[in-house]
Amino acid sequence: MGGVRRAGVLGHPIAHSLSPVLHRAAYASLGLEWEYDAYDVPSGGLASFVAGMDDAWAGLSLTMPLKVEALPLMDFTESMAKLVGAINTVLVQSVGGGRQLVGANTDVWGIQAAFKEAGVSGAGSGLIIGGGATATSALAAFGALGVTAPYVAVRSRGRAGGLLRAATKMGVTPRFVSLSDIPEVMRLADVVMSTVPAEAGATVASSLSDIREGAALLDAIYHPLITPLGERFSALGGIRIGGERMLLHQAAEQVRLMTGRAAPLDAMESALAASLRS
Numbered sequence: 046m047g048g049v050r051r052a053g054v055l056g057h058p059i060a061h062s063l064s065p066v067l068h069r070a071a072y073a074s075l076g077l078e079w080e081y082d083a084y085d086v087p088s089g090g091l092a093s094f095v096a097g098m099d100d101a102w103a104g105l106s107l108t109m110p111l112k113v114e115a116l117p118l119m120d121f122t123e124s125m126a127k128l129v130g131a132i133n134t135v136l137v138q139s140v141g142g143g144r145q146l147v148g149a150n151t152d153v154w155g156i157q158a159a160f161k162e163a164g165v166s167g168a169g170s171g172l173i174i175g176g177g178a179t180a181t182s183a184l185a186a187f188g189a190l191g192v193t194a195p196y197v198a199v200r201s202r203g204r205a206g207g208l209l210r211a212a213t214k215m216g217v218t219p220r221f222v223s224l225s226d227i228p229e230v231m232r233l234a235d236v237v238m239s240t241v242p243a244e245a246g247a248t249v250a251s252s253l254s255d256i257r258e259g260a261a262l263l264d265a266i267y268h269p270l271i272t273p274l275g276e277r278f279s280a281l282g283g284i285r286i287g288g289e290r291m292l293l294h295q296a297a298e299q300v301r302l303m304t305g306r307a308a309p310l311d312a313m314e315s316a317l318a319a320s321l322r323s
Contacts, residue, residue: 048078048101049078049079049080049101050077050078050079050080050101050102050103051079051080051081051101051102051103052068052079052080052081052102052103052104052105052106052303053065053080053081053082053083053084053105053106054068054081054082054083054084054105054106054107054108055083055084055086055091055094055105055106055107055108055111056085056086056107056108056109056110056111057085057086057087057088057090057109057110058085059083059084059085059086059108060083060085061268062083062108063267063289063292063317063320063321064081064083064106064108064292064296065081065082065083066316066317066320067292067293067296067297067300067313067316067317068081068106068296068299068300069081069316070309070312070313070315070316070317071296071297071300071304071308071309071312071313072300072304073312074309074312074313075304075306075309077304079103079304086111087110088110088111088114089114091107091111091114091115091118092118095118095135095146098137100139100144102137103136103137103303103304104134104135104136104137104299104302104303105134105135105137106133106134106296106299107132107133107134107135108133109177109178112131112132112133112178113130113131113132113178113207115132115135115148116130116131116132116148118146118148119132119135119146119147119148120145120146120147121145121146121147121148122147122148122149123147123148123149123150125149125150125153125185126148126149126150128185128211128214128215129150129152129153129178129181129182129184129185129211130178130181130207130210130211131150131152131178131181131182131207132148132149132150133149133150133151133152133295133299134148134149134150134151134298134299134302134303135147135148135149136148136149136302136303149302150182151295151296151298151299151302152178152179152182152291152295153182153185153186153189154294154295154298155291155292155293155294155295155296155298156182156183156186156238156263156291156295157186157189157190158290158291158294159263159286159290159291159294160186160190160236160261160263160286162290162294163261163284163286163290164261164284165190165235165236165261165284166190167190167191168187168190168191168192168235168236169191169192169235170192170195170196170233170234170235170236170257171187171190171192171195171196171234171235171236171237171238172195172196172197172198172227172230172231172233172234172236172237172238173187173195173196173197173198173219173237173238173240174198174224174227174237174238174239174240174241174245174246174249175198175199175239175240175241176197176199176201176202176204176205176207176208177207177208177240178207179240179265180197180205180208180238180240181207181208181211183238183240183263184197184208184211184212184215184217184219185211185215185217186238187217187236187238188215188216188217190236192217192235192236193216193217193218194217194218194219194220195217195219195220196219196220196221196222196226196230196233196234197219197220197221197222198221198222198223198224198226198227198230199221199223199224200223200224202221205221224248224249227249227252227253228249228252228253228254228255231253231255231256231257231260232255232256232257233257234256234257234260235257235259235260235261236260236261236262236263237260237261237262237263237278238262238263238265239262239263239264239265239266239272239274240265242266243266243268243269243272243273243274246264246266246272246273246274246275247272247273247274249274250272250273250274250276250277250278251273251277253274253277253278253281254281255281256278256281256282256283258282259283259284260278260283260284261283261284261285261286262274262275262278262283262284262285262286263286263288263290263291264285264286264287264288265288265291266288267287267288267289267292267321270287270289270321271285271287275287289317289321292317293310293313293314293317296308296313297310297313300313
């Protein structure tokens with residue numbers, strides 16, 4: 046298709062999303078005349094947004110609260126998204142004069158890539174803090190790293206039904222613990238993924254006194270860039286991985302899927318760094 050193509054990130058709230066910075070940098074580097082904007086779409090609004098898209102649309106990036114809401118709207122859902130039960134990428138494909146919506150999940154890839162660039166290619170034990178869609182993606186990524194029975198710290202096990210269903214499909218056995226158990230469990234974990242807001246992580250940080258030697262923490266939060274939990278983890282000698290690394294890698298995979306071309310990671314990383322400094 047000739048002319049300007051469109052893509053965008055949808056969610057609520059969305060004003061502080063860095064996805065436009067990453068995607069626009071990629072398109073410019075690739076020489077593509079594409080547009081990418083942020084759209085504030087609250088829960089329940091995705092279906093009407095999708096229905097209003099014209100033929101210029103190439104794809105969507107989805108953030109909360111739309112990752113699960115997208116599932117029944119797809120014509121086809123890729124295996125990882127189906128396994129995790131969450132879609133963060135929608136590909137708009139032309140099929141026989143019409144269009145087909147394909148749901149994918151690049152969060153799992155982003156988590157794995159962020160750990161890998163920090164030198165973590167495998168692990169024996171892990172802890173996931175939180176029980177939502179991002180935590181479920183972390184469960185899949187941990188399984189790929191070799192952690193088949195991760196600890197999962199949640200405020201309420203009753204709100205982690207999606208994670209538990211996904212774990213059953215993955216052949217992973219989560220061991221649920223309470224938030225108060227985190228300091229003790231943290232001593233056992235090779236890899237840690239926090240998916241909770243910075244304030245909740247700060248509460249964890251205040252009670253943290255010891256971690257496993259060589260342990261790595263990926264904090265999904267990047268506002269602030271260094272969270273209280275990340276700062277405390279580093280102070281105890283651990284490897285801190287910022288949420289912006291996961292964001293970069295999952296966005297790069299989105300670019301590849303949407304454009305069919307390898308993402309210009311260096312250009313995207315430079316744009317991200319500049320945005321974070323401003």
